[in-house]
Amino acid sequence: MPMMNNIQAVNDALMYEMEKDKSVMVLGEDVAQIGGVFRGTSGLLDKFGSERVVDTPLSENGIIGTSVGLALNGMKPVAEIQFSGFIYAGYDQLVSHASRLRQRSMGRFHVPLVVRMPNGGGVRALEHHSESYETIFIHVPGLKVVYPCTPSDVKGLLTSSIRDPDPVVFLEHIKLYRSFREEVPEGEYTVPIGKGRIARKGKDVTIVAWGAMVNVSLEAAKKLEQNDIEAEVIDLRTLKPLDKGIILDSVKRTGRAVIVEESQRISGYASYLSAIIGEQCLLYLKAPVSRVSGYDIKFPLYRLEEKYLPGPESVIHAVNNIMSF
Amino acid sequence: MDEKYLFNVKKGETLHIVDQDGTYDQDLDPGIPEETLLKMYRMMVLTRTYDEKAIKLQRAGRMGTYPPCSGQEATQAGSVFALKKDDWLVPSYRDICSMITLGISMKDLFLVWMGDDNGNRIPEGINSLPINIVVGSQLLHATGFAWAANIKKENIAVLTYVGDGGTSRGDFHTSLNFAGVFNVPAVYIIENNGFAISTRNKQETHAETLAQKALSYGIRGCRVDGMDVIAVYVAAKEALDRARKKEGPTLIESLCYRFGPHTTSDNPDLYRTKEELEKIMSKTDPVVRFKNYLIKKGIWDDKKESSLQEEAGDLVNKAAKEAEETPPPKFEELFENVFGNMPDYLQDEIDHYRKVSGGE
Numbered sequence: 169m170p171m172m173n174n175i176q177a178v179n180d181a182l183m184y185e186m187e188k189d190k191s192v193m194v195l196g197e198d199v200a201q202i203g204g205v206f207r208g209t210s211g212l213l214d215k216f217g218s219e220r221v222v223d224t225p226l227s228e229n230g231i232i233g234t235s236v237g238l239a240l241n242g243m244k245p246v247a248e249i250q251f252s253g254f255i256y257a258g259y260d261q262l263v264s265h266a267s268r269l270r271q272r273s274m275g276r277f278h279v280p281l282v283v284r285m286p287n288g289g290g291v292r293a294l295e296h297h298s299e300s301y302e303t304i305f306i307h308v309p310g311l312k313v314v315y316p317c318t319p320s321d322v323k324g325l326l327t328s329s330i331r332d333p334d335p336v337v338f339l340e341h342i343k344l345y346r347s348f349r350e351e352v353p354e355g356e357y358t359v360p361i362g363k364g365r366i367a368r369k370g371k372d373v374t375i376v377a378w379g380a381m382v383n384v385s386l387e388a389a390k391k392l393e394q395n396d397i398e399a400e401v402i403d404l405r406t407l408k409p410l411d412k413g414i415i416l417d418s419v420k421r422t423g424r425a426v427i428v429e430e431s432q433r434i435s436g437y438a439s440y441l442s443a444i445i446g447e448q449c450l451l452y453l454k455a456p457v458s459r460v461s462g463y464d465i466k467f468p469l470y471r472l473e474e475k476y477l478p479g480p481e482s483v484i485h486a487v488n489n490i491m492s493f
Numbered sequence: 494m495d496e497k498y499l500f501n502v503k504k505g506e507t508l509h510i511v512d513q514d515g516t517y518d519q520d521l522d523p524g525i526p527e528e529t530l531l532k533m534y535r536m537m538v539l540t541r542t543y544d545e546k547a548i549k550l551q552r553a554g555r556m557g558t559y560p561p562c563s564g565q566e567a568t569q570a571g572s573v574f575a576l577k578k579d580d581w582l583v584p585s586y587r588d589i590c591s592m593i594t595l596g597i598s599m600k601d602l603f604l605v606w607m608g609d610d611n612g613n614r615i616p617e618g619i620n621s622l623p624i625n626i627v628v629g630s631q632l633l634h635a636t637g638f639a640w641a642a643n644i645k646k647e648n649i650a651v652l653t654y655v656g657d658g659g660t661s662r663g664d665f666h667t668s669l670n671f672a673g674v675f676n677v678p679a680v681y682i683i684e685n686n687g688f689a690i691s692t693r694n695k696q697e698t699h700a701e702t703l704a705q706k707a708l709s710y711g712i713r714g715c716r717v718d719g720m721d722v723i724a725v726y727v728a729a730k731e732a733l734d735r736a737r738k739k740e741g742p743t744l745i746e747s748l749c750y751r752f753g754p755h756t757t758s759d760n761p762d763l764y765r766t767k768e769e770l771e772k773i774m775s776k777t778d779p780v781v782r783f784k785n786y787l788i789k790k791g792i793w794d795d796k797k798e799s800s801l802q803e804e805a806g807d808l809v810n811k812a813a814k815e816a817e818e819t820p821p822p823k824f825e826e827l828f829e830n831v832f833g834n835m836p837d838y839l840q841d842e843i844d845h846y847r848k849v850s851g852g853e
Contacts, residue, residue, distance in 0.1 A: 237637020
């Protein structure tokens with residue numbers, strides 16, 4: 169199997185699906201000629217031509233809004249938003265239309281649309297290029313939200329997202345694009361939407377994470393091992409629909425849960441997960457559920473970004489706290 | 494387009510064919526077959542009757558908020574009659590006459606305003622998206638839909654509408670910009686009814702006309718007397734034909750007037766005088782104008798008129814009755830249409846609903 173990083177996995181999935189299905193197209197700002205600012209769509213223009221690989225005018229609203237129309241008329245658009253911090257102008261179309269058309273039309277129409285977005289911080293970027301606002305998509309009825317961490321999952325889940333009949337917000341962590349490589353299956357490969365994975369087995373505490381926080385949690389787990397704490401790390405991979413089972417099964421075994429999110433603490437996804445664990449695992453819990461989150465401030469300019477982002481120490485701190493509860 | 498219909502949009506020229514008394518420009522009249530003319534008139538009368546009934550039902554507490562379309566029937570019927578079988582309609586909330594003309598049942602349209610989601614389920618075989626509420630946002634769907642037709646090499650056109658207020662939104666700009674860049678087969682009609690709820694044109698734009706905005710997108714623009722169904726038909730047909738031939742999108746500004754309130758929740762007395770309304774209604778009612786035209790053509794008379802009025806009343810009453818008697822959808826149906834395949838968590842929510850509602 170070839171070694172790939174996340175951005176190569178994005179490219180590989182698009183190449184494969186576009187070859188397989190003529191209705192799949194890619195559109196967005198600078199996605200064709202230069203292959204996207206992160207090069208996720210490199211080489212697609214040469215292979216599939218300018219009708220299916222399209223540099224659009226600079227308008228997130230236009231990209232999402234016309235993608236809705238394209239999807240309604242039989243295309244499967246994979247739209248790229250250059251950074252998730254620019255989605256807000258397109259959020260209206262995502263919330264008011266993409267997510268609702270199946271519901272509004274009581275099933276007559278549907279919108280098979282994937283919106284890819286680089287998300288998250290840690291690469292010393294400009295303002296608006298680092299935030300993690302995944303909750304604003306999770307909250308919308310009719311949107312699926314996928315946020316893989318590993319190259320194999322990026323390929324498998326992007327493929328599943330393109331094949332999904334409904335709109336999928338596909339988040340790609342900026343820091344993970346080129347941070348590591350692994351073997352990725354060639355050709356046909358899918359990972360089902362809505363299934364998490366156990367990234368590391370352990371019996372003492374369950375750490376739930378997604379995106380770049382999976383690697384942070386794995387690093388923490390490695391260090392905790394030195395203190396004889398066996399942490400289980402769950403990579404959710406899909407945020408909505410949530411694989412509730414994988415969390416509950418694990419917490420029932422370990423009796424302890426730490427949820428790690430890069431986004432703000434207030435009304436973050438960790439709050440929801442914590443509530444579920446509280447509602448459904450209360451009698452198994454040996455300690456309160458703990459949340460590790462970003463702070464309720466705008467994402468700082470890069471000199472202070474490491475202070476903002478949860479790191480292994482924050483996770484270790486939370487685990488130690490509940491271990492000694 | 495036939496040279497005689499070419500108007501200079503920069504000068505704000507407006508295509509006008511029929512006067513209020515039915516007199517028409519013999520040279521510009523397209524000679525629409527009698528049968529088609531009568532069908533067009535029928536749709537306009539049906540819609541006017543529907544509109545009046547809808548307001549009554551709302552006032553009587555039998556229907557929710559409704560956005561009347563009286564005054565805009567010519568703009569809507571004239572353009573929909575220019576569609577071909579495989580073309581598509583992308584309507585806004587006020588395009589009742591367009592939807593009725595396209596074949597969407599008045600019962601379904603009543604259901605929407607009676608708060609029943611099933612009213613928005615456009616039957617298979619009718620090429621229309623459901624009613625769209627967020628002003629102007631449907632324009633992008635029309636652009637995307639038409640763009641897909643290019644990619645799929647389909648020989649179709651897409652017709653959509655926006656109000657004068659909607660032209661201030663980013664969606665309007667973005668749609669037309671994309672439309673020009675990708676040369677999409679779509680026709681955008683601005684139903685300039687004079688008001689964005691209470692806000693008049695001069696507060697909406699400093700531009701002299703809305704049609705001239707087409708120039709900045711490098712697409713065709715024209716202006717038409719929106720009270721003149723023949724003029725609207727001519728302009729829309731020409732634009733749709735061009736679109737199907739991949740000759741580019743068109744922006745049409747149709748000058749009409751909203752006789753009713755913005756919606757039944759609105760009080761127009763706060764922003765316009767009764768005198769203004771009465772003056773315009775007496776001079777430019779599109780349904781009356783069309784009737785006068787048919788009489789001038791010798792194909793309409795009082796007897797036919799009263800029989801059509803009676804029939805329209807019956808049909809509208811029947812549709813309203815059927816809508817009122819339609820039981821609401823099952824609450825569970827709403828969950829079934831969130832995604833193509835229902836995830837477990839939604840099934841859990843249905844189960845919860847059944848439990849707390851006692852299984853009803």
